[in-house]
Amino acid sequence: MRHSKRTEILEAKPVNLDGFVEEWPEVGMVAMDSPYDPEPGIRVEQGTVVEMDGKPRAEFDFIDQFIADHAIDADIAPEAMAHSAEHIAHLLIDATVSRRAVLGVVRGLTPAKLLAVVKTMNVVEMMMALQKMRARRTPSNQAHSTSARDNPVQIAADAAEAALRGFRELETTLGVVRYAPLAAIALQVGAQAARPGVLTQCALEEATELELGMRGITGYAETISVYGTEPVFCDGDDTPWSKAFLASAYASRGIKMRFTSGTGSEVQMGNAEGKSMLYLEIRCILVTKGAGVQGLQNGSISCIGVPGAVPAGIRAVLAENLIASTVDLECASGNDQSFSHSDMRRTARLLPQLLPGTDFVCSGYSGVPNYDNMFAGSNLDPEDYDDWNTIQRDLQVDGALRHVPEERILAARAHAARALQAVFAHLELPPVTDKEIEAVTYAHGSQELPLRDVLEDLKAAQSVLDRGITGLDIVKGLEAGGFTEVAESLLTVLRQRISGDLLHTSAILTPEMETLSAVNDANDYAGPGTGYRPSGQRWEEMKRLRHVVSASNPEEEVS
Amino acid sequence: MGRTLSLTERGPATPGRHSDEVVIGISPAFGAFFSKTIVELPHAEVLRELLAGIEEQGMRARVIRYRSGSDLAVIAHTAARYSGSGIGVGVLSRGTTMIHQKQLLKLSNLELFPQAPLLDLETFRKVGRNAARYAKGESPEPVPARNDYMARPRWQAKAALLHIKETEFVTPRAEPVELEVAISLADAG
Amino acid sequence: MAELDPALDYPLAARRPELLRTPTGKRIEDITMQAVLDGEVGPEDLRIAPETLRLQAEIADGSGRRQLGENFARAAELTRVPDQTVLEIYNALRPWASTKQRLLEIAEQLDREYTAPGCAELVREAAEVYERRDILAG
Structure with a gap:
């Protein structure tokens, strides 16, 4: 067949490199509208849920039972379930109904009912609801700092730049897992070197992640995965009870943590039990709620290619963020994995979280070029910083980032690398050379960095564990190297464990080291003119871009 | 010009007695319902490269079909257990591949190639070669893993569909079967 | 207080x-x-x-x-529970990791040794559910 010129042009568009598939509801390859999802319903006898969404208690799988016994408020459930799905959706978008009033109804809803509620909503309604239901008033953001070569100097420098640009949480992970202790130290040092109070984590297998947390090398944890069907949960070698116990273990050491889940993981692992992706994700959200965890990272996360490929998949991803917020959990809302070849589609996928604001708009934004991103790439990377800042300014929407002049960025990168040099020297780890510091200051990614002696680094990483090095040793190393402010900042972060203030829903530390959470910074959105709106100093900061023509002298640019 | 693959079942697979063999375990629908990987490499070519990689190292190769599951680790570990050298290669219809060793835990492996879309025929040849070298007791450099962060948006959902489809061909409790492999050039006309 | x-x-x-x-x-x-x-x-x-x-x-x-x-x-x-014991209990709660007897012993230990009735209750509940859903060891 002969093709038109227009077809040829369209065929060459990046969006056509993305994968799209037909729905297949029988195996769960469907976003949120499946004939096989259960009908909502509940029966409570003597304070116990004896039937939920058409299933009698004797047939509950372990997820059903955990939700019924721990997440749902059985006392109010019959009354809450009596409302129509449309009515509850109206409560969600009606600005005159307070967030608290919505929570009073929602804690009595079953998974199928929550699904029915969001199925009545289009994406604009969901964004309106998310704007109100987000737990923390002030939106925030998270970045990844990783390296294709697990280079700790790069991780430190990019952590510093990300912190300076506004991220309040930083996450790393590894190509070679044994590198973890060095990467976690580098992330912590880099983060505190640029802007105090940034919290850091290292994504690892559950038990190892907990150990680094207990030692105070990392500041919080996030890679605690939950799943929506029993077989997949078991494949992940966990149950809701093991995960609930783990949650308490973190809190018992004063360490903040959240769970992780997302649409598509069950069908990806071939065991969706014929349910829609969103129905299964709602079960994950309620397991998190029932475990008493303060928050959840969701929004499909590493499975984004699956909902992204089916009709209404990105609507379902927004719905999962909305439901997490609606059951009063902190929501770190995805936008954290490579999603599309098309810049237009990447942006369209981002706006539903950016516009209403979430606790962490990205979880996270790649602070390193995507080729260095060891989470297999993010929806955004450093090449998008200026676009992000411009979108914030265009729409007067706070995505928690800011433009920073280059000299400050270079200074922060160098400062972080030097601080790491001091810490490594103090801890007798393989040296960070001046040549590496010079290179990392001006580098974009690992390709511009000198190679490190990987075997020596790995030996040193093991010795960090064997010698029982803790966060306090890093503090001492910083102080010994003359990095007093960085040392103070890290000590202050470590000291947070004693009070446990950061254990509350949506807690972050401000650069002034104040705790901001859903307790003391509760979202108070109640319609036009209320809630969080960027203003004052923050809005002035958002107005700055790389190139803005001066009004007083149009021959110059303001900086 | 393409090659055609003919796989003939020769009864239940048996553990090998030759220490110079590598067993390739293929998944339930490989070369059967499916004829090519996720990036449309013909299964005939994939198997040819794996076999050639093993044979060029002076080792023998045997092919079995795993029928009772579609989990790569299980398929690869089963191949290793049936292999006289204790080294096996598992390969799924969509192309995902693993080198395994009998003595290792099932969830461990010698080399894993999780991103099927990034595997080309040259890589399959190298996988065969490395498997043979492990079988000879050598410690080869792992086959370099390619990384492409745009593989997910393009292939993740299709990979899920392929996995689900493959799982439909699982016969519970069926034993692995020995295969006779014939790869021939398809007639031009 | x-x-x-x-x-x-x-x-x-x-x-x-x-x-x-x-x-x-x-x-x-x-x-x-x-x-x-x-x-x-x-x-x-x-x-x-x-x-x-x-x-x-x-x-x-x-x-x-x-x-x-x-x-x-x-x-x-x-x-009150040492790091190592916390990790052991977590691992014991994984699917197919423990017999019912083992989980009940852990609950007992949490109750007696560490005065941790809330955690003991969670572990006992797990033992019941794991039995019903057939994810105990052995």
């Missing part, structure tokens, strides 16, 4: 520091850089005390977060 009001008393470190002690009996303001350099502060001083977790549970309850409060209450109990 006085009832805490989330609106007035949170964050505790800023608003009610007099209520906070490390498990070793120190005040937050004792954890200074000088004290760290003088070797007077060890990792055991950078942990949360069970009393503090109970205060935070009050804040959680007072903010309408029942499950979060319950989690903090279990966490208060676990402050």
